[in-house]
Amino acid sequence: xxxxxxxxxxxxxxxxxxxxxxxxxxxxxxxxxxxxxxxxxxxxxxxxxxxxxxxxxxxxxxxxxxxxxxxxxxxxxxxxxxxxxxxxxxxxxxxxxxxxxxxxxxxxxxxxxxxxxxxxxxxxxxxxxxxxxxxxxxxxxxxxxxxxxxxxxxxxxxxxxxxxxxxxxxxxxxxxxxxxxxxxxxxx
Amino acid sequence: xxxxxxxxxxxxxxxxxxxxxxxxxxxxxxxxxxxxxxxxxxxxxxxxxxxxxxxxxxxxxxxxxxxxxxxxxxxxxxxxxxxxxxxxxxxxxxxxxxxxxxxxxxxxxxxxxxxxxxxxxxxxxxxxxxxxxxxxxxxxxxxxxxxxxxxxxxxxxxxxxxxxxxxxxxxxxxxxxxxxxxxxxxxx
DNA sequence: TCAAGACGGAACCGATCGGTACCATTTGGA
DNA sequence: TCCAAATGGTACCGATCGGTTCCGTCTTGA
Numbered sequence: 001x002x003x004x005x006x007x008x009x010x011x012x013x014x015x016x017x018x019x020x021x022x023x024x025x026x027x028x029x030x031x032x033x034x035x036x037x038x039x040x041x042x043x044x045x046x047x048x049x050x051x052x053x054x055x056x057x058x059x060x061x062x063x064x065x066x067x068x069x070x071x072x073x074x075x076x077x078x079x080x081x082x083x084x085x086x087x088x089x090x091x092x093x094x095x096x097x098x099x100x101x102x103x104x105x106x107x108x109x110x111x112x113x114x115x116x117x118x119x120x121x122x123x124x125x126x127x128x129x130x131x132x133x134x135x136x137x138x139x140x141x142x143x144x145x146x147x148x149x150x151x152x153x154x155x156x157x158x159x160x161x162x163x164x165x166x167x168x169x170x171x172x173x174x175x176x177x178x179x180x181x182x183x184x185x186x187x188x
Numbered sequence: 189x190x191x192x193x194x195x196x197x198x199x200x201x202x203x204x205x206x207x208x209x210x211x212x213x214x215x216x217x218x219x220x221x222x223x224x225x226x227x228x229x230x231x232x233x234x235x236x237x238x239x240x241x242x243x244x245x246x247x248x249x250x251x252x253x254x255x256x257x258x259x260x261x262x263x264x265x266x267x268x269x270x271x272x273x274x275x276x277x278x279x280x281x282x283x284x285x286x287x288x289x290x291x292x293x294x295x296x297x298x299x300x301x302x303x304x305x306x307x308x309x310x311x312x313x314x315x316x317x318x319x320x321x322x323x324x325x326x327x328x329x330x331x332x333x334x335x336x337x338x339x340x341x342x343x344x345x346x347x348x349x350x351x352x353x354x355x356x357x358x359x360x361x362x363x364x365x366x367x368x369x370x371x372x373x374x375x376x
Numbered sequence: 377t378c379a380a381g382a383c384g385g386a387a388c389c390g391a392t393c394g395g396t397a398c399c400a401t402t403t404g405g406a
Numbered sequence: 407t408c409c410a411a412a413t414g415g416t417a418c419c420g421a422t423c424g425g426t427t428c429c430g431t432c433t434t435g436a
Contacts, residue, residue: 003403004412005412005413005414019295020295021211021292021293021295023209023211023212023293024211024293024295026392026393026394027393027394027395028392028393028394031414035414036413036414037413037414037415037416038395038396038414038415038416039396039397039398039399039413039414039415039416040412040413040414041395042394042395042396043412043413047394047395048394048395095295096292100292100344101292103347103348104209104284104288104289104292104293104347105209105211105212105292105293107207107208107209107212107283109350118348121348145357146357146360146361148345149338149341149342149345149354149357149358149361150337150338150341150361151341152340152341152344152345153337153338153339153340153341153342153344154337154341155344156288156340156341156343156344157336157337157340159291159292160291160306160309162297166337169333169334169337170337172334173334173337173338173361173365176364176365176367176368176369177361177364177365179364179368180364180367180368181364192382193382193383193384214422214423214424215423215424215425216422216423216424219384223384224383224384225383225384225385225386226384226385226386226425226426227383227384227385227426227427227428228382228383228384229425230424230425230426231382231383235424235425236423236424236425
């Protein structure tokens, strides 16, 4: 556990905002859980929104790392992204995608938090594009966006069903997509 | 425009909660926009949460009716659901699916609002199941859940991209899915 | 015509919101 | 060892939160 106040705040924010929602968690609560004094909070962050942005940046980096490492462990097969998701869904405290949740809660598309969350999705698409290209798939850019749509659909569905099943469902759809894509490529 | 206070409140709630978020809109705001007195609010609803539930029920009924009518106009082809979605995405004030947004904001799965939102998805899946069965597709129950995942994925993606494109993207994936499903049925 | 009910406005409640200011204590590096 | 920086605690700020109460007015149907 981190000794610095800032790290403790971000850690508490990642847990509380994710579990209960951004607007549902007040500053008081963050201070209690992190053990940071009120003054220290505003020495490190100009506002609560500032902490939200920091939390989203942390989420972006952690989840992309987990995804990439999990896929690498599985031989860099594109479909493995859904197996990594299934693992996440099985976690007891899973509550969807923090970026999607943030874009829902922070309605204004121009707000800093919303933009960081949207940027996360762009970076994941970029990763998927490289993954699909390396696996030799044509139309990898189109496939990457379709994979992202399937992943987001699985995230939202898992938020409702609370099982890993949506990841398997999305994987089956993605497999059909790759099969069709390959057939089209062979035919073309 | 309705004359009854209750109707005006629900109408204001559907607009404001959808556009800005449930927690972001206070009771004061609802009263101003609807032109309803504070006392009248609590004569019709026991709490703000009560109004949230009423708003979600209204959303459920309206969106399922729009979907069914739009699909019927297009000859009851299952893939038409994505064309109806594309129309919705083009609306200037589109801000995703009110049910998904509610499930994100109302983190507690046992809260009334969360459950009404989840029920909406079940009803849409039920509709899709009937649509796919009527169109003669095998495994219609599985396909219905996969369609729902694609629709939710498109909703979330459109929230970020702000165009109708995610609907077309999801439709392409669904078409590949139906093609694979038909091939598998022929092979089996 | 008249009473009953529905209504809008406003004052008010305790609680909590995000944020500031001040102070005593602890910590870490020279 | 000692000083400066970082820290936690608390009191406080105006604003807003969801909710209750009372009152004067308007509508409506018998």
